[in-house]
Amino acid sequence: MAVPIYASPLERVWYYVYRVLCALIFLFLIAPILIIIPLSFNAEPYFTFTSKMLALDPTGYSGRWYDMLLTFGMQDPDAPRGWAWWADVWENARWVGVAKNSVIVGVFSTLLATVLGTVAALGLSRPEMPFRRVIMAVLISPMIVPIIITATGLFFFYSAIRIGDWGIPYLGLVLAHATLGIPFVIITVTATLVGFDHSLTRAAASLGASPRRVFFKVVMPLIMPGMISGALFAFVTSFDEVVVVLFIAGPDEQTIPRQMWNGIRESISPAILAVATILVVVSILLLATVELLRRRSERLRGVSAG
Amino acid sequence: MTEQAADRSPEIGGRALKRAMAKAQGRAKRRAVLLVAPLLLFILITFVAPIGQMLFRSVHNDGFSANMPALAAWFAENPEGTMPDEAAYAALATDLKMARENKTAGTVGTRINYEIGGTRSLFTSGARKAEDLKPPFARSVPEMDEDWADPQLWQVMRTASSAYTASFYLAALDLTRDADGHIVGVEEGRAVYVGLFFKTLWMSGLITVLCLILGYPVAHLLATLPLAKSNLLMILVLLPFWTSLLVRTTSWMVLLQEQGVINNTLVATGVLQDDNRLAMIYNQTGTIIAMVHILLPFMILPLYSVMRPIKPHYVRAARSLGATSWTAFRRVYLPQTVPGIGAGALLVFILAVGYYITPALVGGASGQLISNLIAYHMQDSLNWSMAAALAAILLAAVLVLYWLYDRLVGIDNLKLG
Numbered sequence: 075m076a077v078p079i080y081a082s083p084l085e086r087v088w089y090y091v092y093r094v095l096c097a098l099i100f101l102f103l104i105a106p107i108l109i110i111i112p113l114s115f116n117a118e119p120y121f122t123f124t125s126k127m128l129a130l131d132p133t134g135y136s137g138r139w140y141d142m143l144l145t146f147g148m149q150d151p152d153a154p155r156g157w158a159w160w161a162d163v164w165e166n167a168r169w170v171g172v173a174k175n176s177v178i179v180g181v182f183s184t185l186l187a188t189v190l191g192t193v194a195a196l197g198l199s200r201p202e203m204p205f206r207r208v209i210m211a212v213l214i215s216p217m218i219v220p221i222i223i224t225a226t227g228l229f230f231f232y233s234a235i236r237i238g239d240w241g242i243p244y245l246g247l248v249l250a251h252a253t254l255g256i257p258f259v260i261i262t263v264t265a266t267l268v269g270f271d272h273s274l275t276r277a278a279a280s281l282g283a284s285p286r287r288v289f290f291k292v293v294m295p296l297i298m299p300g301m302i303s304g305a306l307f308a309f310v311t312s313f314d315e316v317v318v319v320l321f322i323a324g325p326d327e328q329t330i331p332r333q334m335w336n337g338i339r340e341s342i343s344p345a346i347l348a349v350a351t352i353l354v355v356v357s358i359l360l361l362a363t364v365e366l367l368r369r370r371s372e373r374l375r376g377v378s379a380g
Numbered sequence: 381m382t383e384q385a386a387d388r389s390p391e392i393g394g395r396a397l398k399r400a401m402a403k404a405q406g407r408a409k410r411r412a413v414l415l416v417a418p419l420l421l422f423i424l425i426t427f428v429a430p431i432g433q434m435l436f437r438s439v440h441n442d443g444f445s446a447n448m449p450a451l452a453a454w455f456a457e458n459p460e461g462t463m464p465d466e467a468a469y470a471a472l473a474t475d476l477k478m479a480r481e482n483k484t485a486g487t488v489g490t491r492i493n494y495e496i497g498g499t500r501s502l503f504t505s506g507a508r509k510a511e512d513l514k515p516p517f518a519r520s521v522p523e524m525d526e527d528w529a530d531p532q533l534w535q536v537m538r539t540a541s542s543a544y545t546a547s548f549y550l551a552a553l554d555l556t557r558d559a560d561g562h563i564v565g566v567e568e569g570r571a572v573y574v575g576l577f578f579k580t581l582w583m584s585g586l587i588t589v590l591c592l593i594l595g596y597p598v599a600h601l602l603a604t605l606p607l608a609k610s611n612l613l614m615i616l617v618l619l620p621f622w623t624s625l626l627v628r629t630t631s632w633m634v635l636l637q638e639q640g641v642i643n644n645t646l647v648a649t650g651v652l653q654d655d656n657r658l659a660m661i662y663n664q665t666g667t668i669i670a671m672v673h674i675l676l677p678f679m680i681l682p683l684y685s686v687m688r689p690i691k692p693h694y695v696r697a698a699r700s701l702g703a704t705s706w707t708a709f710r711r712v713y714l715p716q717t718v719p720g721i722g723a724g725a726l727l728v729f730i731l732a733v734g735y736y737i738t739p740a741l742v743g744g745a746s747g748q749l750i751s752n753l754i755a756y757h758m759q760d761s762l763n764w765s766m767a768a769a770l771a772a773i774l775l776a777a778v779l780v781l782y783w784l785y786d787r788l789v790g791i792d793n794l795k796l797g
Contacts (some may be wrong), residue, residue: 080699081705085705090602092597093601096597096598096601099594099597100613100616102599102673102676103616103617103620103676104619106628106631106635107619107620107623107627107628107631107633109634109635109641110630110631110634112629113641120639121633121634121637121639121640122639122640122641122644123641123644130752164475174630190418190419191419191420193416193418194416194418194420195418196415197411197412197415198412198414198415198416200408200411202405202408202409202411202412203409203413203416204409204412204413207791209416209420210791211782211786211791211793212420212423212428213419213423214426215782215796216423216427218730218778218782218785219431219734219775219778220735220736220751220774220775221734221736221737222734222736222751222754222755222771223431223434223734223754223771223774223775223778224430224431224701224766226434226754226758226767226771227427227428227430227432227433227434227771228426228603229758230430230433230434230437230764231429231430231433231434232430232770234433243669245503247428247758250426250466252424252426253422253426253427256419256422256660261794262739264792310622313624314624314625314626316625316626317735317736317737317755321722321758328546331624332632334626335741338457338629338633338741339741342630342633346630347630347634350624350626350627350630350631353623353627354623354627355625357619357622357623358619358622360622361615361618361619361622364622365615365618368603
């Protein structure tokens with residue numbers, strides 16, 4: 075979009091002003107996320123750049139906050155760093171413990187959401203489906219209803235059915251997070267099913283493939299990109315969810331966001347920034363995966379590659 | 381014979397065909413329903429039922445009625461407006477004695493305390509002294525504490541004697557019942573909820589407008605750049621979208637703090653005096669800045685998906701017919717982007733109205749929204765029925781907006797990334 079040759083001087087000025095404004099808005103979007111990365115290497119317990127950091131003096135930087143993530147909660151953090159030390163980290167370090175919980179809850183809720191969501195999306199994308207619009211609205215609603223309302227409802231419901239006494243660890247959290255992740259799976263999978271060529275499944279069936287074989291060999295490879303990005307969305311939703319955890323999780327079920335929440339509310343230390351930096355790196359990796367999948371999906375379906 | 385068959389066969393065939401078609405369609409329909417059923421059941425159990433239970437709790441509280449049976453029976457027998465007589469006080473004394481034995485005086489008192497502050501101790505101490513009460517109770521009970529004769533208290537106990545009550549909704553709308561049972565507004569200083577509802581709507585509206593102002597030019601730029609470039613810039617929009625909410629809120633705390641990056645930069649460059657630092661966090665400003673940042677991608681993405689297919693020819697045609705660039709934008713381009721504006725604005729508004737985490741962390745006292753009050757009643761004041769009533773009102777507002785979104789935009793058009 076270059077300046078057209080018939081533009082008046084005022085329009086030329088506006089053209090550059092507009093570009094600068096857009097650059098500033100992009101800066102507003104991205105700067106807060108990037109700024110915590112250097113700050114997490116601060117050698118001092120401050121949330122701002124020290125003069126040493128600005129002078130790029132190596133002594134102004136340190137990995138002490140990352141080290142603290144490992145040692146916090148350990149039984150013997152000062153022991154020599156050998157095999158026993160790492161075993162201690164794995165067993166007792168607070169942040170490692172909550173990370174394990176986050177991964178467990180995230181993986182199981184993602185599996186549940188992806189399987190149920192994909193199957194339902196297949197049904198919803200059939201033209202014969204009755205009450206399609208209403209059902210779709212109900213299935214998407216966990217994304218729209220404020221999280222505090224969901225958490226309040228779940229708190230009453232789980233205490234009424236005494237889910238904690240069932241003896242299945244993480245059950246309540248996994249079910250709740252799966253519910254929150256399902257809308258994303260439905261949206262992404264139905265999006266890949268739009269323009270899905272149904273003659274492919276008919277061709278496979280006419281060649282003698284059983285319905286199961288048709289699904290696994292023909293349908294699934296085509297909707298795979300949608301499934302994976304839906305699963306990633308569901309995982310991120312669970313991985314980032316704090317309010318439901320705050321309301322219903324037991325003391326052994328604390329997750330990374332919950333621990334961050336504590337850290338932010340009580341005594342915010344640069345260790346939080348170290349966690350944040352790790353999470354930013356994780357989200358960069360996830361974003362890259364989703365983008366690659368989207369392009370692959372567009373190429374497979376013959377839409378011009380983006 | 382052959383002619384006859386030829387005559388009849390299309391009709392028979394037609395009927396058979398119709399039947400076969402109906403059968404096949406029925407089968408296809410059943411198959412579609414069967415595919416959706418497991419998830420629908422799952423959502424009904426893990427999402428709809430809990431919310432239903434919450435709604436039930438907002439109109440149901442048996443803290444008083446279940447533990448004060450004799451008094452509840454007296455209220456049922458005597459119509460509203462009856463002055464408490466000897467029988468009433470006797471029932472009260474019996475119930476207090478029983479509450480003492482069952483250790484439920486606290487529960488009963490808490491229920492009444494929701495409506496008249498300071499009455500919980502009236503019940504607990506009353507239950508403690510109930511042993512020594514002698515008839516006539518109409519005299520001995522008020523002697524124990526003159527608050528027992530308060531007509532307002534009796535009105536509240538009458539309301540609470542039924543497990544089903546609308547009083548939490550009344551309270552959520554800053555209303556209460558006076559001693560005669562009429563619905564009146566609460567005193568000036570105690571009205572908090574209606575104001576907070578309006579403040580939540582107002583702040584969500586402001587955040588939506590700010591998102592639109594910031595998102596529109598960016599979406600337009602992304603939509604008009606060549607794909608290769610715009611995909612690259614799109615990363616700047618998508619990365620925040622994928623980054624943890626807590627991370628983004630934390631970084632705003634780091635940036636906006638009194639000793640934070642922005643204030644330090646302003647002081648170092650001499651724009652601000654050191655003792656004159658801006659208070660940008662733990663107040664309304666902090667909430668608005670952080671929420672605009674968090675919700676901006678939800679505005680940009682729908683706008684972009686509407687703007688991308690708009691051909692530049694229309695604007696060029698308008699220019700060639702003599703329109704200034706402003707007129708061409710206003711009369712030709714802007715109307716074509718209205719669906720995107722509607723979709724983005726509604727989505728951002730819906731999300732903003734129910735926001736909890738960011739206001740709780742950076743809002744301080746002035747930047748709290750209605751969700752924070754729900755959480756307060758859930759976690760601190762433990763008035764769960766009140767929390768449920770507030771949540772129900774918020775839910776109703778969100779559902780109306782959601783319905784509007786479905787009508788105007790269509791849920792099918794909700795896109796991610």
